[in-house]
Amino acid sequence: MKRKLVFPDCDAVVLQALEADGLMEHLCQTYDFRVHMGAPESEGEWRKVMNDADACLLGSTLDDSVLRDVPTLRLVSFTGMGVANFVNLDLARQKGVAVSNTPGYGNASVSEHALALLLALARRVVEGDRLVRGGQWIIPSGMQLAGRVAGILGYGGIGAATARLFAAVGMNVLVWTRTRPDTAPPGIRFVPLETLLEHADVLSLHLPLNDRTRGILSGAHLDRLRPGVIIINTARAELIEPGALEARLQAGRLAAGLDVFAHEPLEPDSPLRSLPNVVLSPHQGYNTPAALQRLLAIAADNVDAFFTGRTFHRA
Helix, strand or coil: CCCEEEEEEECHHHHHHHHHCCHHHHHHHHCEEEEEECCCCCHHHHHHHHCCCCEEEECCCCCHHHHHHCCCCCEEEECCCCHHHCCCHHHHHHCCCEEECCCCCCHHHHHHHHHHHHHHHHCCHHHHHHHHHCCCCCCCCCCCCCCCEEEEECCCHHHHHHHHHHHHCCCEEEEECCCCCCCCCCCEEECCHHHHHHHCCEEEECCCCCCCCCCCECHHHHHCCCCCCEEEECCCHHHECCCHHHHHHHCCCCEEEECCCCCCCCCCCCHHHHCCCEEECCCCCCCCHHHHHHHHHHHHHHHHHHHHCCCCCEC
16 A cells, blocks of 8 residues: 655645656655645644645645644655744654755755845846836946955855855855865855954855854844945845844945845835835745756655655755
């Protein structure tokens, strides 16, 4: 008898990607694979959808009651990172349920979005677009990135990919990370945080959010940056002390390209909405067909690996 694999909160885009990449055929051949379109709307519906499941592919939050009330569940294969925000890992361990994630799926897509935000700010692309659309032929003066200093906080997959892209456009890249590789690629230098803050013209955040990194950039850190520094955040808003970035943006000391926010969607009364020195995007950095295909492939392989005894990406 095939093991039962459930996708309890699939959507049309994900389903299309599963079918286009051949993953649907593989999963249906290997498992009793069942897809539920849209997240269940109640605990009762969750339990009904998950009934007798051996494993699930998960795209959103799994309620604690499901972990408690589905005794057959052995694996939650989360389609993304930051799974601790969606699954109670302590409870999963207590129940003997393994949890996996999908590292590296968005390295290229997110790093490209970080570069896009930087270019939009440095070359005032959004401002120029508004001027032309408004019938004005005023030519904004932008910042040439070549020869400037980029500071990268965090050197995981996305941080390393961003560092390479910034170096490729001619920037001198300084990186702060707790765990340094033995060697640095050309154009990239590992430095203490104080050195990075002192010299950066651009500061791009690529740290995971956890107890050690929450609020790691304080208002005092931001005050050490040169006036006019561009901050790029495609990681997590909570890496910066609450209110610290907004205050300095409102004062005109900094500029920022932001793809992440403490509250998503961004609140209607957020001061960020009206600031001219900010470019905003709706947490879209990861969202490309290529990244989605890789995401689903890793998540599916985690299921295969778990049931065949291979190493998988345990959260």
